[in-house]
Amino acid sequence: YPIVGFNILCPRSMMTEYIKRPGRGSASFTVVPFSKPVTRVLQTVNMWYLILLLSLSMVTCDPFKTVFSWKQVDYNFPNETTRNAYKTSGDYIKEHVVPLGLNVWGDKLFITVPRWKKGVPANLNYISLNNDNKSPLLNPYPDWESNDIHSPDALVNILRVRIDACDRLWAVDSGIDDILGEFNPVQPKKLIAIDLKTNKIILRYPFKDSDLKPNTFFADTVIDVDPKNCSDAYVYNSDLGGYGLVVYSMAKNDSWRINHNYFYFDPLNGEYNVSGIHFQWTDGMFGMALSPPKEDRSKTLYFHPMSGIHEFAVSTSLIKNQTALADPKYWTQFHVVGNKGPLTQGTSSMYDLETGIIYFTQLNKNAVACWDTKMDLNPDNFRIVAQDNEKLVFPNDIIIEPKTRKFYCLSDNLPVLQYSEYDVNQTNFYIHVASLDDLTTACRAKAE
Template structure:
């Protein structure tokens, strides 16, 4: 069966379907030159950028990895304003400042460095903490301080109460392990604890699965999680940058009636998939990974909305695409492109049928070319174009 699926779906994103009726309007909701913090300052603001963003009711949650020192907040939020866009709105700590300094507090009771979060159907937010600080600011590079093991932390958004913190065990990590992305999946018919959390080990080149109900971890490895050395250079508007990361973006969707895990490493231009039942089985030694489609350039985020539509963004093309064969045909559909504001799309979130995205000009951090007097970071919303304009 999977061979037939591959023949049908192995398409090239360069051949995206494009129609004016598919294009969505881009609304810039929040933007920053450099990130600002409530009641705190950073001594190197040009080195702080967000990688994760999730929208929930009147709040927008933001993840700011501590790839350099002196970043006061790694997991924060801002109020969501509808009537007018905001500029340089101060980021507030979540849940408060006492959680923002695990290194100083000791006993690993707070955050060290978070990359992304996901909100589940039970209104809990889960974030992955890499446990590492100053990876890009160290000499030599990628020699961070590691005050804590990598951990998954959860909070109840209805009450604001802490739910859980669990350290990823040594048995499923390696010396390079750096978790930067996560996705969640509930067991059909199960309760709030019947869920899996999938962790992308971007520098350790693997996938770690956490079974929440059984409190157990296991690791999968596959060549498809690894970077392609020929794809480590990316280009945006003529600016080249080097990033040789492995597995990053992932999401879960239904394909031909079966739940599948869809993913890509950063330094590759192939989108892959594997039936979820193999991912969720700790006894599986060889994952039956298959290519799903060829991308026109590298990409970071993947996300699936409530209609089983997968969203993605290509770095060089500075666009947003969506893919749902049952709704839009076999090829990805272009829904928005913006060579200024979509540098680099780092995360997606959904609020009903609204698509939210965050961009961070990652190439500016890597190349030390962040704008001094212009916008670098944005949170945007995609909506159907309004008539009468």
């Protein structure tokens, strides 16, 4: 019965009613909390009429709130003269400015704009979380000069940024400009670290030739560090194009590559249908999520290829140990965790250290899903906690801000950039926020 199903899917603390209104390409919904009179009416209404009513509308729960959105993304140039100079030189083409990655530190919300095409003035940027403008201008970070594509030390092409417990921002810079066009290598591929307290770049580590393959393209980064020993950080970097994992040790200032069959894409699950655009991608090793430490101080690194529906895992005690990796059978220590089900391909994943729940982007479903690691991973235990065919189209990056217990998501409908063009008269890019407590409730309620 619909009411029974509704109560299972939406815990009482989050019970909401959604009223249908016209949307772009799909229905969108306005949230109206259930009142006691509405509840009494629902209890007395004829069940057949209720079934008909619910079949004509959609009832769900959505913990996400849109905090920022843009039709087109613009920059906070120093002045109009500078803006015009960027336009004249071709260094600013607004249609090519597409946000992808995000993170939060204090009142700063960092946003990356990869240089997929020419005309991106700044790759790494920030806005204030306290901004009253809900379509704010981007401020280059740490400054304009650091993002100047013509500078020998420029930040060229960072996809995602991760922040560690030592107040440092980490990212991999592919060094390539105009990826979808001329594919112009401007800088060597390198790992970047920025001290967020001083806004200074404190590390530029060029990867070694042995770390790279001809098709290497770094997708995501995870930081493994004890805040009591900040100089002993390990950084895990997923290579979606070369199908590998590159580990960096800050204490050793050294890096090494790990290869494994689990890093490859699944040829049976490389198809996507986003906004009516049907395509195939071969992206391998991508999203990673790091567990809390166990008794032996090791952690579990969960990972998946983007074009795939399985989740895998390996102990950090192996991937941090170059001696152990010299064993020809090191590959036997990687494990299949489970199958998430059809059409569960995704980019980023994030581990909530307080609850043991991992969150995943869902590209083919315009959704965010969850899996409680206390349970087996299978399609029944892999659950959607937010879905929207207008505002969550191609959720590209997610992050957890542990101090405020908030969850952030950026959606950008990225395939449109490659295969079509954005309609600048409609909203194309969204940043959403949710309470992790609400997401936890939603995730676990569906197991009841």
